[in-house]
Amino acid sequence: MAYNVIFGQPCLKENLVIFAWSAADILGVDPQIIVHKLNVIPKVKPMKQKKRKFALQVVEAVRQEIAKLLSVCLIKEVEYLVWVSNVVVMKKENGK
Template sequence: MAMDWFVSLPEGHITSFTQLSQLFREQYLANRAPPPVSYDLFDVKQYQGETLKEYISRFGAHVVKVGTKEEPMIVYAFRKGVCPGPFCESIIRNRPKTFTEIRRHAVEHIASEGEGEQEEVAAVISRHLDAFAWTATDMPGINPDVLCHHLTMDTKVRPVRQRRRKFNEERCLVVKEETQKLLSAEHIREIQYPEWLANVVLVKKANEKWRMCIDFTDLNKA
């Protein structure tokens, strides 16, 4: 922008560096954005689809930028900017006196909304329990036309037979139990002399139980 301004000056208009400095300062002061004022907070509106958390964060950033300490005006500007709804009605009822109180009410409101959503999800699951498979035995013998896992590999890649991995007694029992579940549900079948051989891997879950996975490291290279 400075170069555009300089080029637009008439030829021979600048006769000294002092004159150039003065004109540049005048141009800069004329184009400089005015400093933010407290009333700019009334322009901070909650967008359609913007979450309460996002709006409070954005409004708070503007409060810091403006630098005002007038809590009544901050609270009033926030009430004017937030979208109508349960939270807006709650702050009208509770009449918070500071922006900090608004933040506290918002945290409580967001938490209560989350609990309500969890209850709704639990209710839907309870009404449709028969649509969910909780164990492998709940979905035995799936028709391959409905669901089939397929590994696309390069036929030119040499097959790899991983060396048998040894497990301690606890893990051996877990592997046997999980394998038997899959065999009973007809999800897997036993084959002899496979070209590819991949070991199982046991991963500890958050509930301290084991999850059995397959080591597809060599398959991924194919």
């Protein structure tokens, strides 16, 4: 695997193999160790954002990322009928 990142710390350079550089690199890690959950206060009324429209290339990028994360079981599909939050899409430093 090629790493196109310049590391300032010798520790990172010496230990490249112990870090996860993609979702596929952390297969086999117990989800109880890395699981994230929404901290929601049950008594607070949920807010629902108005659905935003995205450019087709953004929609496709989001679909690809979701498919990648689903395929390695890092995320799972859930349905919240009461509230919705839009996706926030940011370009990486490498332009992807």
